[in-house]
Amino acid sequence: MKSIFKQALGLILVLIMTCGVFGCTSPSDTTTAQESTEPASGSTEATAASDVRTDLNFGLTGDPQSLDPSKTTDQMSKAIWYQMYDTCIMRDNDGNHYPGLAESWEISEDGKTVILHIRQGVKFHDGSDLTAADIVFSLGLLCDSPQTTSKMVSMSAENIFADDDYTVRIELASPFGAILDVLSCDTRIVCKSAYESMGAEEFNKSPVGSGPYKFVERKTGEKIVLEANEDYWRGAPTIKKITFKIMTDSNTAVLALEKGELDFLSHAPLIARQELMDTDGINWYETDLAGNIYIVFNEDSEIFSNPLVREAIAYAVDKEEMVIGAVEGNGTPQSTMVPPSDAGYIDGFPDIPHDEEKAKELLAEAGYPDGFSFKTITQENATYQKPAEVLQGQLRKVGINMEIEVLERGTFNDQMHASNFDMLVGHWTTPIPDGYFLIYTLAHSSNIGNQNFSRINDPELDAQLDIIKTSVDEAERTAAFRRADEIIQENTYFVPLYTFKAACAANEKLMGVQADPVYKFQVYDYYWAE
Amino acid sequence: MLRFILKRLLMLLPVLIGISLLIFAIMSLTPGDPARLVLGSYATEEDLNAWREEHDLNDPFFVRYFDYIGDALHGDFGNSWATNNNVLEELSYRIPTTLKLTAGAMFLMIIIGVPVGIISAVKQYTPMDYITTILALILTSIPAFWLGLMLMLKFSLQLDWFPATGSDTFKHFVLPSVTLTAAIMANLLRMTRSNMLEVIRQDYIRTARAKGATENRVVFKHALRNALLPVITIIGLNFGNLMGGALITETVFSIAGVGTLLVTAVRMKDTPQVMICILFIAAAIGLINLIVDIIYMFVDPRLKTQFLKAR
Numbered sequence: 001m002k003s004i005f006k007q008a009l010g011l012i013l014v015l016i017m018t019c020g021v022f023g024c025t026s027p028s029d030t031t032t033a034q035e036s037t038e039p040a041s042g043s044t045e046a047t048a049a050s051d052v053r054t055d056l057n058f059g060l061t062g063d064p065q066s067l068d069p070s071k072t073t074d075q076m077s078k079a080i081w082y083q084m085y086d087t088c089i090m091r092d093n094d095g096n097h098y099p100g101l102a103e104s105w106e107i108s109e110d111g112k113t114v115i116l117h118i119r120q121g122v123k124f125h126d127g128s129d130l131t132a133a134d135i136v137f138s139l140g141l142l143c144d145s146p147q148t149t150s151k152m153v154s155m156s157a158e159n160i161f162a163d164d165d166y167t168v169r170i171e172l173a174s175p176f177g178a179i180l181d182v183l184s185c186d187t188r189i190v191c192k193s194a195y196e197s198m199g200a201e202e203f204n205k206s207p208v209g210s211g212p213y214k215f216v217e218r219k220t221g222e223k224i225v226l227e228a229n230e231d232y233w234r235g236a237p238t239i240k241k242i243t244f245k246i247m248t249d250s251n252t253a254v255l256a257l258e259k260g261e262l263d264f265l266s267h268a269p270l271i272a273r274q275e276l277m278d279t280d281g282i283n284w285y286e287t288d289l290a291g292n293i294y295i296v297f298n299e300d301s302e303i304f305s306n307p308l309v310r311e312a313i314a315y316a317v318d319k320e321e322m323v324i325g326a327v328e329g330n331g332t333p334q335s336t337m338v339p340p341s342d343a344g345y346i347d348g349f350p351d352i353p354h355d356e357e358k359a360k361e362l363l364a365e366a367g368y369p370d371g372f373s374f375k376t377i378t379q380e381n382a383t384y385q386k387p388a389e390v391l392q393g394q395l396r397k398v399g400i401n402m403e404i405e406v407l408e409r410g411t412f413n414d415q416m417h418a419s420n421f422d423m424l425v426g427h428w429t430t431p432i433p434d435g436y437f438l439i440y441t442l443a444h445s446s447n448i449g450n451q452n453f454s455r456i457n458d459p460e461l462d463a464q465l466d467i468i469k470t471s472v473d474e475a476e477r478t479a480a481f482r483r484a485d486e487i488i489q490e491n492t493y494f495v496p497l498y499t500f501k502a503a504c505a506a507n508e509k510l511m512g513v514q515a516d517p518v519y520k521f522q523v524y525d526y527y528w529a530e
Numbered sequence: 531m532l533r534f535i536l537k538r539l540l541m542l543l544p545v546l547i548g549i550s551l552l553i554f555a556i557m558s559l560t561p562g563d564p565a566r567l568v569l570g571s572y573a574t575e576e577d578l579n580a581w582r583e584e585h586d587l588n589d590p591f592f593v594r595y596f597d598y599i600g601d602a603l604h605g606d607f608g609n610s611w612a613t614n615n616n617v618l619e620e621l622s623y624r625i626p627t628t629l630k631l632t633a634g635a636m637f638l639m640i641i642i643g644v645p646v647g648i649i650s651a652v653k654q655y656t657p658m659d660y661i662t663t664i665l666a667l668i669l670t671s672i673p674a675f676w677l678g679l680m681l682m683l684k685f686s687l688q689l690d691w692f693p694a695t696g697s698d699t700f701k702h703f704v705l706p707s708v709t710l711t712a713a714i715m716a717n718l719l720r721m722t723r724s725n726m727l728e729v730i731r732q733d734y735i736r737t738a739r740a741k742g743a744t745e746n747r748v749v750f751k752h753a754l755r756n757a758l759l760p761v762i763t764i765i766g767l768n769f770g771n772l773m774g775g776a777l778i779t780e781t782v783f784s785i786a787g788v789g790t791l792l793v794t795a796v797r798m799k800d801t802p803q804v805m806i807c808i809l810f811i812a813a814a815i816g817l818i819n820l821i822v823d824i825i826y827m828f829v830d831p832r833l834k835t836q837f838l839k840a841r
Contacts, residue, residue: 063790063794071614072612072613073569073572146573146577146580201609201614220613220620220623220786221623221786221790221794222696245784246784246786247784248794249782251782252679252694252783252784253784255679255682255694256695258687259687261693261694261696408562409567409797410561410562410563410567410799411560411562413563413566414561414566428571431572450574450575
């Protein structure tokens with residue numbers, strides 16, 4: 001008896017240990033990579049066969065901060081909003097706008113008034129009718145909130161009111177070129193009566209929208225469950241139940257996807273790209289992120305206020321090598337600050353070539369024939385740290401010794417926002433795929449003290465950025481984007497480095513999935529293959 | 531006995547207050563602006579100031595601390611800065627999950643660590659002893675996040691015996707409990723072994739053997755009772771390690787417990803949420819140690835006599 005007991009114990013221990021050794025083998029072998037699939041309709045026809053699944057386990061790599069669209073800015077929360085709330089206008093991946101809650105819209109000739117004609121017969125999840133009052137209330141909430149995305153509306157809207165039950169009038173302080181994009185992305189419409197009766201805190205716990213999915217339950221840190229809104233104005237969704245599973249460790253999320261505990265993984269980690277592509281039954285989807293990695297200089301810095309030094313750095317950088325070293329080749333070198341997935345991207349804009357000799361000449365001309373040393377800051381996050389490390393090696397070749405200080409996120413943000421640096425590798429993503437949100441924010445002189453960390457104050461650049469902000473004429477906007485890119489390059493205000501992939505991965509039988517530059521995944525478009 | 535428990539509970543209060551001051555100071559004095567983390571990159575300086583004002587962050591440190599303690603003594607631990615949810619409510623959702631995980635790990639630690647330690651000591655310098663000693667050394671050295679992933683790969687993905695993530699059923703807790711307990715169980719095993727070895731060499735054991743007692747009687751009746759005394763203390767102390775280890779294990783297995791709540795809160799510099807989590811962990815460790823001391827009194831007749839005399 002005693003020996004059996006001993007043997008059993010020994011076996012348990014050996015099992016625990018050996019799993020580590022066996023656990024290293026990979027479970028799969030074939031490749032099923034693809035860029036993106038065909039768009040699918042959200043109609044209900046696809047579920048005719050009874051054995052076709054109608055549920056979806058959606059993996060999120062963070063716990064959503066708030067289900068109230070006026071209360072936060074984090075992408076995990078947005079993943080839920082996209083399913084529960086509608087926008088007035090909708091936008092496809094090519095940047096075309098089409099009717100949402102607003103059947104049609106008009107923009108006045110001076111560009112300062114937007115009139116939305118609201119669709120009749122739309123109902124909220126609690127059964128109440130959606131009217132102009134709900135739109136005015138929701139946009140008002142966004143304007144009053146200090147959170148990121150809301151700024152997009154509040155920075156432009158002077159007055160929002162209802163002309164009648166189904167007409168909303170938005171009066172802008174000045175014309176705003178990206179107003180339709182703003183109304184089609186994160187400006188989500190909530191049910192006014194529910195919000196007012198519950199109060200913000202309770203509304204966050206049982207939110208009411210008009211979107212294709214209704215809130216069922218939330219276990220914080222664990223899961224959020226939504227069910228289909230059968231009365232949805234665009235037709236009931238095919239997927240009837242979504243369970244958002246929170247997996248803060250991305251390795252675990254990848255494992256859960258491989259095991260089938262997840263059907264879809266938003267924000268799929270690029271490091272698992274090859275592994276997931278090689279896994280049977282999983283499809284990988286990727287597109288260029290609506291954001292970029294770039295070098296930002298402090299115009300007040302003793303060294304980098306000299307344009308020759310900035311130019312030398314631009315010549316010293318090898319972007320191809322940077323993409324390989326920092327993101328394992330999963331990126332695209334950039335010649336402009338605006339990335340390809342944003343409106344305002346100028347295709348084929350010439351880049352400054354990699355030329356170490358030229359860089360050394362420029363440094364000598366600037367008074368640093370033997371190079372110089374300085375300290376940069378970065379944050380403990382591969383997105384920032386890896387390009388900084390690659391850059392360190394590249395600058396060393398032209399005699400510049402860059403010491404890197406790694407800070408935690410909060411401290412890094414503080415230092416960056418206080419312009420307490422000489423030069424650093426920055427990363428910016430736009431909540432809406434429009435280049436305005438990137439270059440206007442980072443380079444307009446009115447943002448000095450806020451997001452213009454470089455403290456750029458260039459009236460010529462400001463003039464172009466103002467056109468980008470206020471013009472509603474696409475050709476005029478494009479010309480302004482081109483000129484702004486030129487001014488930035490001529491003065492080397494920034495050195496754009498690269499953009500990388502925004503990815504998701506899904507069960508291969510899940511149809512209708514598309515990668516999105518701002519991770520805007522709409523489960524309404526998904527359905528299961530038979 | 532009741533007086534002893536009350537006294538110990540009262541002693542817990544200054545400990546908790548000390549910890550609260552320490553954590554509050556760490557959260558307040560370390561760099562990193564919570565306003566910026568919460569409001570995001572597009573927020574303007576005005577927005578940030580308004581937010582700081584709303585959350586009293588412009589007040590001096592001690593004013594804020596005593597306000598916090600004052601509210602806390604009234605049961606109001608505040609709302610999370612990041613999610614605006616009531617932090618006590620949020621914590622209460624997570625406690626059962628973490629307790630289940632910790633209890634599972636503790637159970638495994640005791641049922642494996644103690645017997646294997648005893649066998650290892652009784653059979654000193656045999657292959658069994660060598661194997662367990664080496665295994666214990668390896669288990670102590672393996673980082674939990676790696677062990678967790680490896681267990682998941684083997685027993686979840688390849689063998690499909692257990693689910694990889696979640697916390698709905700008993701099965702969900704098996705792999706996390708093993709991960710959490712591995713290093714600590716190995717530690718307990720080594721401690722049990724060395725205590726047992728020490729006791730086994732005592733004169734009274736030799737006497738017991740000399741009078742012709744069977745080996746089982748010598749080990750279980752005479753040696754084990756004495757060897758277990760320090761082991762009980764170690765089990766109590768290890769509870770703290772388990773609570774700390776739960777931070778990593780919960781993250782690896784995507785379990786919504788106190789650990790993941792704390793990690794997320796620290797990343798966001800969400801002081802109210804961090805405070806309540808740490809205070810809970812501290813109180814739990816304090817209570818477990820109290821329970822261990824009470825058990826100790828029952829197990830060790832010397833202490834019981836002392837206690838009775840003192841009374």
